[in-house]
Amino acid sequence: MASSEAPALHLGGHPLTGIVDIGKTHTRLMLIDSVGELVHKRNTDSRAVPGALGYDALDVATTEAWLCEQLAGLGPLARHLRHLTVSAHGAAVAALRGGELALPVADYEWAGFDDRPATLAAQLDPFEATGSPLLPRGLNMGVQLDWLSRHAADELAAADTLLPYGQYWTHWLSGVAGSELSALGCHTLLWRPREKTFSDWARHRGWAQKFAPLKPAWATLGPLRVELATRLGVPRSVMVHTGVHDSNACLARYLHHWPRLTLVSTGTWVVVMAPGAAQRPLDATQDQLANVSVRGEFVPTARFMGGRELAVVCAGADPAAASLDRLPALLARGLRVLPAFSDQGGPFSGQSGCLAIDGRTLDNAGWLATLPVEADRATAAAWYAAQMCAWLIEHLGATGPVVVEGPYAHNPVILAALQTLLGREVLHSLDEVEGTARGSWRLCHWTDPVSDAPRTAPISQPAWNASLLQAAHRHWLAQLPGQD
Incomplete structure (x- = not known):
């Protein structure tokens, strides 16, 4: 090990x-x-x-x-x-x-x-x-x-x-x-x-x-x-x-300060938790579900196996190689990554993932040959992850600030693309301690009279063509079978 x-x-x-x-x-x-x-x-x-x-x-x-x-x-x-x-x-x-x-x-x-x-x-x-x-x-x-x-x-x-x-x-x-x-x-x-x-x-x-x-x-x-x-x-x-369920530990850390927020907890799974979301029926076919907060509250939730899927699309590239500068050129080449790349959970479970660029749909070998530069594959994977997160947030009816925790909080392409697609405030954690551990620590001091505001920062929007990203996302949405 x-x-x-x-x-x-x-x-x-x-x-x-x-x-x-x-x-x-x-x-x-x-x-x-x-x-x-x-x-x-x-x-x-x-x-x-x-x-x-x-x-x-x-x-x-x-x-x-x-x-x-x-x-x-x-x-x-x-x-x-x-x-x-x-x-x-x-x-x-x-x-x-x-x-x-x-x-x-x-x-x-x-x-x-x-x-x-x-x-x-x-x-x-x-x-x-x-x-x-x-x-x-x-x-x-x-x-x-x-x-x-x-x-x-x-x-x-x-x-x-x-x-x-x-x-x-x-x-x-x-x-x-x-x-x-x-x-x-x-x-x-x-x-x-x-x-x-x-x-x-x-x-x-x-x-x-x-x-x-x-x-x-x-x-x-x-x-x-x-x-x-x-x-x-x-x-x-x-x-x-x-002790506590891991994603709910992360949520607990924020509930002290934001009773209404959208938490994007990332790791092997990406879990979008929306306490205070508009009360609408959850859709089990989209892998929407209820979580229960540590205080017993009903928490509308959506998720997909985002850590695993990101790794599949990276195809060996380090996710940290994702570059804001490379995304517009990839989109201009018709980059399209459609779900899903895991057979477990998520709104598109059971569908076969699609990798496409330059007008061609590619298998894994073709993907590596067409995008030999690691930064391009990592950027394509990050763009896909941001699109999936935006889809989950919008379909869940989530409200309040969007806070990104875990590995995605350090990926500049995911963060900037997510803010562009949502058109609302997106914050990312600056805490050196990941949200699950920070929340667990806070639970051990739950009744202590200590104010420890979450360490977050807003996303700095890059100088790129937002309309290009939004148009590419609309095209992506149109390609999702049975989705709007």
């Missing part, structure tokens, strides 16, 4: 908060001091392994070993550690028996989860009630549980406790089990956000009764387990918090 290390930045005697961010692609440990400065950061790759029960599983054992190694290696920093919390992706569920895993934690990308009863959709609560569409593979936590109930029935039945993935890790740290709203409410099929209760389907299948009691994301579960603290050389007094 690849690992990257950053030196400790400073200490200064401030108490430290530890953030464990377990994403689908990377796992991180960060230490942030009491004034919000990053002190320490370590990264490793997340991965899946063949599971003992026939499905691909998240590599919990390797993540656990890596985390123990990192915590044990903190040295003098360890004595300043006061809080620990976890953020994690939302499409995973841990089943425990007697406090230990009853079966491997499934990897949502495993294709076997598409093996479903023909009657499954009819069993579910209405989309209007859950805000959760029926998604491919194991992107719905409920679909994973349904598959396990049919293919690993004895093991699942023997489980006495169910936990969202992030809360599995805070349970591992503290020994205390607690479920959390934002994790239960992120496209699981198990939660009715407006009613703030489990779905009828979850209750009927007996799963609702097995989920650990709800705890606020910012609540303290308890101190670090004695055995773990002793083994790792970390103070027993470290308090473990409930």
Whole structure:
């Protein structure tokens, strides 16, 4: 597993908060001091392994070993550690028996989860009630549980406790089990956000009764387990918090300051979250769905697998090579990139992506041959990402300032193109700490009387022909099958 290390930045005697961010692609440990400065950061790759029960599983054992190694290696920093919390992706569920895993934690990308009863959709609560569409593979936590109930029935039945993935890790740290709203409410099929209760389907299948009691994301579960603290050389007094769904951690960071905004959280997934959006019916066919904020609020959401799709269109180019100067010339050559480049989620899932320029539609080899300069491929990918983000925002009815977080916040082509296409204020994060980690840190200090305004800046609009971009975007919209 690849690992990257950053030196400790400073200490200064401030108490430290530890953030464990377990994403689908990377796992991180960060230490942030009491004034919000990053002190320490370590990264490793997340991965899946063949599971003992026939499905691909998240590599919990390797993540656990890596985390123990990192915590044990903190040295003098360890004595300043006061809080620990976890953020994690939302499409995973841990089943425990007697406090230990009853079966491997499934990897949502495993294709076997598409093996479903023909009657499954009819069993579910209405989309209007859950805000959760029926998604491919194991992107719905409920679909994973349904598959396990049919293919690993004895093991699942023997489980006495169910936990969202992030809360599995805070349970591992503290020994205390607690479920959390934002994790239960992120496209699981198990939660009715407006009613703030489990779905009828979850209750009927007996799963609702097995989920650990709800705890606020910012609540303290308890101190670090004695055995773990002793083994790792970390103070027993470290308090473990409930933890949070990763995209909702990012949102929580902004809700203190902007109750109405459009947050574009980027990573493996691009998630557009719009608290306060105009109340209009969500469209499950466009992969619009409801999230639930850490405060229990209904949050209209749209998304696509933007990190993966950006990489596909880059075709080996570094996304950072995207250049504002190169985009007009590419558009003048008829550049057109149509979705989709991932078969998971997004409004155009199931459609085959199209790469076209100079009047020709290209396969991957032709794309590389026609655009041999990395900066051109990176720029084309960034333009496509901006168009997709603009489409999601407009169709969601999102309001307020648009704030871009994560890797897209550092891509000048995405930012400038997005502002040109939307014609409204777009801000990008300047925080050296990414939004998920910053939000997790803020949740550990949720009730503290501290004002830490988000570090953002407006986009500087380049001196380019905006009408050229807008005309190219209109042409792109016209090429989307069944779209306006």
